[in-house]
Amino acid sequence: MFNMILKIGVILALAPVGMMYLTWAERKVIARIQDRVGPNRVGLYGLLQPLADGIKMLTKEDLVPEGADRLCHFLAPILIVVPALFLFTVLPFGPGLVAAPLTTGILFFVAIGSTQTLAIFMAGWGSRNKFSLLGAVRNAAQLIAYEVPLVLSLAVVPMVVGSLNLTEIVEAQRAGIFLFTPWGLTGFLLILITGLAEVNRTPFDLPEAESEIVAGFHTEYSGMKFALFYMAEFLSTLAISALGATLFMGGWLGPEIIPGWLWVALKTFLLVFVMIWIRGTWPRFRIDQLMGLAWKVLLPLSLANLAGTAAWVLIPGWQGTLLSLGLSLGTFLVTTQLWLAPRPHLPRQWVKSLDEEVNIWESK
Amino acid sequence: MNYNLNYLFLGLFFLAALVVPLLPIVLARFVAPKKPGRVKNSPYECGTEGEGDAWVQFRIQYYLFAILFVVFDVEALFLFPWAVVFKEMGLQGLAAMGVFLGVLAVGLVYAWQAGALEWE
Amino acid sequence: MRIYGLELIRGLGITLWHFVASYTVGIRRTFAHRVRTQVRQRPSENGVFTVQYPEERLAVPERFRVLPVLIFDGKENEKWKQATERCTACGICAKVCPPQCIWIVQGKSPEGKPIPKASEFYIDVDVCMNCGLCAEFCPFDAIKMDQTFELGSDERRASHIFDIDKLHVSTDYYARTHPKAWAEEEAKRKAEADKKAAAAAAGKAQG
Numbered sequence: 001m002f003n004m005i006l007k008i009g010v011i012l013a014l015a016p017v018g019m020m021y022l023t024w025a026e027r028k029v030i031a032r033i034q035d036r037v038g039p040n041r042v043g044l045y046g047l048l049q050p051l052a053d054g055i056k057m058l059t060k061e062d063l064v065p066e067g068a069d070r071l072c073h074f075l076a077p078i079l080i081v082v083p084a085l086f087l088f089t090v091l092p093f094g095p096g097l098v099a100a101p102l103t104t105g106i107l108f109f110v111a112i113g114s115t116q117t118l119a120i121f122m123a124g125w126g127s128r129n130k131f132s133l134l135g136a137v138r139n140a141a142q143l144i145a146y147e148v149p150l151v152l153s154l155a156v157v158p159m160v161v162g163s164l165n166l167t168e169i170v171e172a173q174r175a176g177i178f179l180f181t182p183w184g185l186t187g188f189l190l191i192l193i194t195g196l197a198e199v200n201r202t203p204f205d206l207p208e209a210e211s212e213i214v215a216g217f218h219t220e221y222s223g224m225k226f227a228l229f230y231m232a233e234f235l236s237t238l239a240i241s242a243l244g245a246t247l248f249m250g251g252w253l254g255p256e257i258i259p260g261w262l263w264v265a266l267k268t269f270l271l272v273f274v275m276i277w278i279r280g281t282w283p284r285f286r287i288d289q290l291m292g293l294a295w296k297v298l299l300p301l302s303l304a305n306l307a308g309t310a311a312w313v314l315i316p317g318w319q320g321t322l323l324s325l326g327l328s329l330g331t332f333l334v335t336t337q338l339w340l341a342p343r344p345h346l347p348r349q350w351v352k353s354l355d356e357e358v359n360i361w362e363s364k
Numbered sequence: 365m366n367y368n369l370n371y372l373f374l375g376l377f378f379l380a381a382l383v384v385p386l387l388p389i390v391l392a393r394f395v396a397p398k399k400p401g402r403v404k405n406s407p408y409e410c411g412t413e414g415e416g417d418a419w420v421q422f423r424i425q426y427y428l429f430a431i432l433f434v435v436f437d438v439e440a441l442f443l444f445p446w447a448v449v450f451k452e453m454g455l456q457g458l459a460a461m462g463v464f465l466g467v468l469a470v471g472l473v474y475a476w477q478a479g480a481l482e483w484e
Numbered sequence: 485m486r487i488y489g490l491e492l493i494r495g496l497g498i499t500l501w502h503f504v505a506s507y508t509v510g511i512r513r514t515f516a517h518r519v520r521t522q523v524r525q526r527p528s529e530n531g532v533f534t535v536q537y538p539e540e541r542l543a544v545p546e547r548f549r550v551l552p553v554l555i556f557d558g559k560e561n562e563k564w565k566q567a568t569e570r571c572t573a574c575g576i577c578a579k580v581c582p583p584q585c586i587w588i589v590q591g592k593s594p595e596g597k598p599i600p601k602a603s604e605f606y607i608d609v610d611v612c613m614n615c616g617l618c619a620e621f622c623p624f625d626a627i628k629m630d631q632t633f634e635l636g637s638d639e640r641r642a643s644h645i646f647d648i649d650k651l652h653v654s655t656d657y658y659a660r661t662h663p664k665a666w667a668e669e670e671a672k673r674k675a676e677a678d679k680k681a682a683a684a685a686a687g688k689a690q691g
Contacts, residue, residue, distance in 0.1 A: 004373050008380045016384065032506040033499045037534045058388060061397050065407045081385040082378065089377055099377070100370045107444055129407040130418045137422050144433035151440040158447040219408055224392040228385050281499040282492060288483035291429065295472075295481045299436070303469055306443075310458050313451065336488040338476075 007099045011088050019234040020050035025269075026234075026276050033280035053227075060223035065127060068220065072126025077221065077228035080119035084232040086112045087239035092167045094252045094260035105166040106154050109243060110147075113198065116232065117143045120207065120217050123229070127220035135216025138287065139200065139207035145294035146197035146204075152302035153190035156183055156309040157247050170251035177250035182325035183309040188248040190302055192274065195240040197294070199233055202279040209284060241271035296339040297332070304331035428480055439468055505530035546662055549616050549629030551609055552577075552586075554651045555658055564652040566591065566601050570626035573602040577618035577627050585611035586618065605648040609635065625669055631661050 024039065024046065031038030039046030064073055090105045092098035102108050117140055124136020158164050160183075161172040178184030197204035208216035218229045245251060245267035252260030285293070308324035315323065407418060446453075446461050453460075475481055509531025535542055554571055556564040578586040591603035616629045630653065637643050659666040 004369075004376060007373070008377055011377075012380060012384055029503065032503045032532075035502055035506055035531065035533050037532055037536075058392050059395050059397075060392075061399065062389075062392060063400075063405060066402075066405045067407070077389075078382065078385040082381045085381040085384060086374075086377065089374065100373050102370055103367075125419070127407070128418045130409070133418050133420070133422075137426060141426050141429055144430060144437075148433060148436040148440065151437065152443070155440065155443045155447045158444065159450045162448055162451050164444065164448060214408065214410070223396055224388045227388070231385075277496065277499060277503070280503075281495045291483045292481065295429075295432070296476060299472065300469075303465060303472075306465065307462075310450070314455065314458065333487065337485065340488055341485070 011099060012085065015085055015088055015235055015238070016231065018238055019231050020054070022234045022238060022272065023053070023230070024050050025272070026279075029273065029276045030280045033277070057224055057227040062223040062225060063220070065129060065220045068128045069126040072122045073220070076119050076123035076126060077225040077232075079122065080116050080232040081228050081235070083112045083115045083119075084235035084239065087236065088242075090166060091239065091242045091246060092170060092251060093264045095167070095171075097252075097261060098167055101165060101167055104164050105169075106158065106164045106247075109239075110151055110154065113236065113239070114143065114147055116236065119232075123221070124217040127217075129220050131213040131215070131219045132217050134213050135207045135209075135219070138213075139217060141287075142197060142200075142204060142206060142290060142294075145291055146194045146298070149190055149294060149298035149302040150194035150198060152299070153187045153194065153305060154247070156187045156305055159306070159309050160313060166246050166251075170246055170253060173250040173253055177253070178248045179250075181312065182321055182328060183305055183312050184248050186301065186305045186308070186328040188244060190298060190305065191240075191244050191247070192271070194294075194298065195244065196275060196278065197290075199236040199240060201233070201237065201275060203282040203285050204290065205284060206287060206290060237272060237275060238268065241275065242268045244271050292339055297335045300335050301328065301331050304328060425483070432475065432480070435468065435471070439465070502530065506532045544631050544633075546664055548631050549619075550614055550633045551612060551630050551635070551646070552607060552616075552618050552627050552651070553630040553653045553658075554605060554648070555626055555628055555655055556652050558654045558656070560654050560656045560660075562654055564649075564654075569601055569652070570624050571602045571605065572600040572624055572626070574600075574623070576621050576623065580617045580621045582615060582617065583611045583613050585609075602648065605651055607646045607651060608644065609646055610640070610644045625673075628658055628662070 027049070028038040028046070039049040042048040042052045064070060087109060089099040090102055090108050092101070120139045121136045124132040124134075124139070127133075157169055157178065160178070161169050163169065163172075179188055196202075200207050206212075206216075208218065213219070218226055221229060242264065245264060249267045249271075251267070252263050254260075254263040258266075304327045308327040311327070312320045312324040314320070409415070442464070443461070446457065450457055450461075509529075554564075554569070556568040556570060558564070558568050573588055573590040575588055578584075578588050585608040587604075587606040587608075588602050589604035590598050591601035593599045614629075618627045619629050655666075
């Protein structure tokens with residue numbers, strides 16, 4: 001019993017602290033990418049900035065718009081943070097250092113993670129604001145589109161390991177981490193991309209696209225509730241990075257110079273850095289590009305990766321490796337061509353409008 | 365440790381995790397100012413006066429993607445138990461799943477070719 | 485046919501280089517502290533371009549202008565006196581001022597006769613639009629544009645009407661902040677004085 005309370009205490013204490021310093025790290029890295037300095041006034045190197053932000057959020061008025069569904073509006077920020085915290089219960093931080101060693105670890109992670117969609121939809125619908133609703137609908141469309149390739153690309157790991165338990169998956173990587181196999185690399189990249197989409201980060205931040213729909217689903221939230229949405233987003237970012245580090249980068253495995261949990265932390269922060277780096281580089285997708293990428297490239301690619309993994313397992317030696325690599329690369333090349341390559345003919349409605357334009361000029 | 369204790373732990377964790385979002389909300393109740401106003405509490409519409417209701421129907425196109433999602437997510441659900449025992453089943457298991465996935469892949473190709481994946 | 489996604493990776497390379505350069509170039513600049521506060525970084529250069537404002541400042545260009553000031557002949561730290569005041573209360577600045585923020589009261593001699601000196605001079609700095617027309621039109625080089633831009637205060641009524649005491653700065657101060665303009669004006673004044681002296685000498689010779 002005491003053991004359980006200790007575990008709960010550790011997760012609930014460390015996760016918010018990690019999230020707070022993730023906001024700091026994000027602002028610092030983005031600033032450096034843009035040749036700025038970033039927060040540096042509150043404390044040494046701005047290290048107390050998250051605390052100052054927290055105090056500021058706490059003292060802001062909590063607004064509930066008129067005509068809102070008050071229950072939905074109140075519950076949404078709570079129901080988005082709780083699953084984000086739940087994600088950390090199945091992640092192993094060392095041999096035996098896992099809060100709940102479920103045999104269905106991966107499945108639990110995905111199932112809990114996807115309930116956040118519901119909370120976001122509650123927020124959008126409950127606010128009774130057009131921007132919020134638009135953001136929520138976009139979010140739902142995006143999440144269901146990226147859920148499929150995410151789940152399919154996660155399935156390759158149990159195919160090789162024969163278990164859904166995250167601890168066993170890490171142990172199976174003692175011989176060599178999965179990142180250095182062709183199917184592992186494909187799966188890792190797929191998880192990185194779909195993970196970005198799942199936590200609504202740039203370039204997939206359409207549900208909260210400032211330039212189009214103000215702040216998306218959290219337009220009508222202020223003060224602490226607004227902060228909770230951010231907390232959930234950053235917690236999920238941490239969790240999905242930790243999942244990627246566990247599944248493909250060997251979790252706590254590494255030279256024994258530093259303890260295992262530090263390896264997990266290092267690998268997680270490496271992935272978080274990549275996510276921030278991507279945010280500092282790529283512009284936001286358009287909604288048709290977003291759906292196109294998910295359904296036309298990532299989904300076929302994750303299906304091909306399943307086949308590639310099967311080939312890698314059944315055909316030992318370099319032939320299996322080559323086949324797996326060829327399947328992934330080939331699918332990527334073919335699907336991107338089919339998706340993006342210019343068509344020989346313009347779509348009909350463009351042709352029509354062009355004709356009309358020509359006629360206008362001729363009549364003058 | 366009894367395996368079922370894990371579920372007890374998750375239940376306890378749920379109760380404890382509720383505190384994390386609730387505590388700051390309750391704290392903010394005491395600290396934050398409370399000055400509601402008619403204009404301030406109206407739904408935000410970039411400063412202009414609100415027009416119509418926000419609770420509207422949205423596009424049927426989302427429904428199409430939702431159906432596609434259900435198809436592939438159920439498939440993924442079938443995939444996980446298969447993936448765990450894949451090594452023991454070997455080629456026979458691969459053939460069975462290959463047929464299942466093949467049918468779905470053909471369905472995806474058809475949906476693509478029919479233009480169901482185009483967002484307009 | 486082309487391979488998609490390569491430019492995305494190239495973009496990542498560019499931002500990573502900026503990230504790294506912001507540290508490596510930044511260290512070099514820390515040691516060249518003085519250079520950095522005087523010259524704004526060129527767009528072609530890498531590294532952090534932030535100026536840590538209250539601690540570091542960029543030198544402002546000489547013709548940078550904010551609010552008008554009145555000039556008196558004297559040293560810095562000296563207090564202005566009616567004798568050293570350049571303003572003659574002619575009121576041209578008040579007339580040309582587009583937002584009409586200048587208010588002048590002409591001085592009087594002890595006998596009550598008006599004299600060419602201002603006894604009160606007010607500028608409402610909230611109304612002033614920093615156009616510099618007053619300085620352009622002043623025939624006596626008495627009103628000039630100052631470069632002080634840190635004018636924040638926590639009171640916005642009485643303290644934002646500058647009176648004659650607050651407006652006066654010495655010629656030395658002006659010469660320091662505007663070395664080029666000061667040299668030009670001095671040369672002009674000298675040439676005019678020389679011309680006048682020459683004319684007076686010629687008149688004396690004729691007469």
